[in-house]
Amino acid sequence: MAMANKAINLASVGSVFPSSVDKLKKSSSSTSVHKKLRVSRFPSVKAVQSPVESGTGRWxxxxxxxxxxxxxxxxxxxxxxxxxxxxxxxxxxxxxxxxxxxxxxxxxxxxxxxxxxxxxxxxxxxxxxxxxSDILEAQKTFPIPIDEKKLPGVYHCGYHSEKSYGAASYLIIHPEGNILVDSPKFTERLAQKIEMLGGVRYMFLTHKDDVADHGKWSKRLSCDRILHSQDVEVCTTDVEIKLEGTGPWSLGEDIMLIHTPGHTEGSVCLLYKSVKVLFTGDHLLMRESGLDIMEIYNKCSVPAQLNSVEKLLELEFNWIIPGHGRRIEFKDVQEKNTILEAFVQEKYTQHSSSMNVIRSLHV
Ligand SMILES: [Zn+2]
The missing domain is CATH 3.30.70.20 (Alpha-Beta Plaits)
Structure with missing residues (x-):
């Protein structure tokens, strides 16, 4: 696959990540290792309704x-x-x-x-x-294995953070070092459970919105954070690894990072090749109502985002695990491509129609 040939091995080509070459080379103690899809515009988060003032004057x-x-x-x-x-x-x-x-x-x-x-x-x-009385038992179940047979070593962390607009985060148990995908709300109990699973070597941040308690996690688990430089903001200037350019980048043998600008300029997806799963952040998600790119939250360019969705046709995966919403399991790569192609086509049509309406209003 063309992309795989272009991939840069993060562990050997330090110039890709000039801010953290040494850290990448250090040994890590943490190393241990359908339904019918419909399309719609459906906001992920809406404004919080005003609370009611109680008799005590408190909300x-x-x-x-x-x-x-x-x-x-x-x-x-x-x-x-x-x-x-x-x-x-x-x-x-x-x-x-x-x-x-x-x-x-x-x-x-x-x-x-x-x-x-x-x-x-x-x-x-x-x-x-x-x-x-059984809340402790429930706390102990995190992180939750997604599907031990089909996706061994992939966990849902739970504890979604309001600071990440409620996005989900995931843990990948990997022989070359575990990876935390985006940031859950920090809790010591979850940190201890993650440590028991081998800790975390990298905290991969899909984009600037879903960073939540990244600093606390990085400090607590001594992991290196990865974020595209175009999504670095004041609160993330200290991330250890800033992706530059358009990639793709490799994290070891079977993890590839794919630049998918659109939702934000620095949105990046993570492809875990051996289990054919793509972590998409907010680039592409699955709402109750269908596959979605959340145009209303697009911070860069809708055509760029659609172009980045098309880029996914070149990749081998049959699971999508998004930051918001449901996971998608496709029957196979062919079904994934058929559905994504139809989705992109429909979205291009919708987008060009709405642009025509906007142009006509300005004539
Ligand atoms: Zn976002």
Missing amino acids: ARQRRPQNVDGDFFVDHTCIDCDTCRWMAPQVFKRVDGMSAVFKQPTCKEDRLNALQALLSCPTSSIRTEVPP
């Missing part, structure tokens, strides 16, 4: 009336990020633009999933009437 969180009766409920601070709905679809669904409990958990598995969603909610909008 009170209120149970949404759309919840069914019972212990679990979603309050008014929900930002409609979708996390609980894909983590515990048997309990939560979208009602009137926010999440709500539509069925109280009745078995152990549903209750655990609901508690995992509660712990992952970026705004702590999921609550229980009675303090859950």
Whole structure:
């Protein structure tokens, strides 16, 4: 594949990452190792609804009336990020633009999933009437293996951070050093669990929005952060590795970083070749309503983003794990390409129509 030939081995070509050549070469103690797709425009995060002032003068969180009766409920601070709905679809669904409990958990598995969603909610909008005595058990389940057979060593970290707009983060257990993809909310308990899994060598940040507690994680786990230089902002000027140029870049034998500008100028996807999975950050995601590029949150250029989606046709993967929304498993690479081609075509058509409307308004 042309891209693979162009790949630069990060471990051997230091000039690609001038700020961290020495760190890349150090030995790391952490080394241990469909459904039908539909397309729509669906905002990932909406403005937080104003809370209600309580009698004490403090802002009170209120149970949404759309919840069914019972212990679990979603309050008014929900930002409609979708996390609980894909983590515990048997309990939560979208009602009137926010999440709500539509069925109280009745078995152990549903209750655990609901508690995992509660712990992952970026705004702590999921609550229980009675303090859950089994919350510790739920905390211990993070990071959660995604699919031990199909995606061995790939974990969902949970603990989504509001600072990352509720984005999910993932852990890859890898023989050349584990990789944390984007930043969960920092919690010491999760840090200890990650340490038990071999720690982290690299914290790969897909783009500038999903960096959350990157500094705390980097310090706690002594890992090197990777971010494209075009997405470096004041809060990330100290990242150890700044990607320059258009790549692609390799992280060892079977991890490739693909520059996919569009959502932001420095958006980068991570391809884990041996299990054929692509971590896309906010470049391409799967909402309840279908495959999405979130045009309304595009910070660079919609055509550039679509061009970057087309770039994915050259890559061998059949899983997409996005920063927001659901994971996608394609039957095979061919199905992935068919669906992505149709998606890009439809989006180009929509985009050019809307541009024509804008032009006509200015005539
Ligand atoms: Zn983003």
